[in-house]
Amino acid sequence: MNYWLIKSEPKKYPFSQMKADRRTFWDGVRNYQARNNMQAMKKGDYCLFYHSNEGKEIVGLCTVVKEAYQDPTTTDDKWVAVDVAYKSTLKHPVTLEMMKLSTALASMAMIKQSRLSVSPVTTAEFELIMKMGGNK
DNA sequence: GCCAACGTTGGC
DNA sequence: GCCAACGTTGGC
Numbered sequence: 001m002n003y004w005l006i007k008s009e010p011k012k013y014p015f016s017q018m019k020a021d022r023r024t025f026w027d028g029v030r031n032y033q034a035r036n037n038m039q040a041m042k043k044g045d046y047c048l049f050y051h052s053n054e055g056k057e058i059v060g061l062c063t064v065v066k067e068a069y070q071d072p073t074t075t076d077d078k079w080v081a082v083d084v085a086y087k088s089t090l091k092h093p094v095t096l097e098m099m100k101l102s103t104a105l106a107s108m109a110m111i112k113q114s115r116l117s118v119s120p121v122t123t124a125e126f127e128l129i130m131k132m133g134g135n136k
Numbered sequence: 137g138c139c140a141a142c143g144t145t146g147g148c
Numbered sequence: 149g150c151c152a153a154c155g156t157t158g159g160c
Contacts, residue, residue, distance in 0.1 A: 009158090031143075052158060096159080115142060115157050 003121040004041060005048040005058070005110050006084070015049050015059045019086050023065060026118075027073050027081035034118040038082050039068045047084055048121060048129060050110065057093035058129060062086060091134030104128055 006026060008014070018024060029035055041047075047062040066083035073081075099105040105128060109119040121129075 007158090033143095056159075113142085114159070117157085 002040070002042065002045045003048070003123065003126040004037060004045060004064075005050055005108075005119050005121050006062070007050045007052045007110070007117045010051045010054045015051065015089070018049065018060070018062065018084075019089065021086070023083060023085040025066075025072070025081045025083050027071050029071075029081075029117060030079065031115075031117060034116055035078070035080060037118040037120060038080055040120075041067060041082050043067055046087070046126065048126070055093070056096040058090065058095075058133065059093045060087070060089040061130075061135070088135060090130075092132070094129050094132045098132065099129075102128070102132075 013024075026038070029038060041064045043064055043066070045064045047064065048058045049060045049062055050058050062084040064082055065085045068080040068082050070077060071079040071081045096111070099108060099111060105111070105125055108121065108125055110116060110121075113119065
């Protein structure tokens with residue numbers, strides 16, 4: 001079981017949309033590091049859903065339901081997509097500010113490398129975020 | 137809206 | 149293969 005953090009701009013695809021859709025395909029990633037992370041995703045892995053630009057907070061949780069496959073938005077076989085399903089919404093969003101203030105979270109991959117759209121999350125980080133978010 | 141960080145591209 | 153120029157992302 002691995003944990004990940006996926007980013008989306010609320011303008012492009014907000015978590016409320018994810019919840020309404022129940023399931024969506026995560027595509028359009030054009031960054032090798034993010035791509036490599038997506039290829040490492042396994043069915044059942046958890047993904048934290050982060051709102052970049054607006055909100056700047058982790059708002060909810062998804063699960064991987066389909067592992068990496070050819071990105072349907074391009075014919076270039078370098079790029080992949082995964083399918084994720086809505087799992088739950090955090091009672092209290094965990095903001096970027098909170099993560100920076102937490103010594104345990106300040107070293108997260110997404111903070112150190114803010115431009116990476118798909119980044120790994122450790123078990124300890126994941127559990128702490130769930131705790132801060134008011135979810136078990 | 138600006139700018140820093142960083143990835144990619146292309147000329148040499 | 150190096151590095152300058154450029155584009156994109158995301159925090160502020």
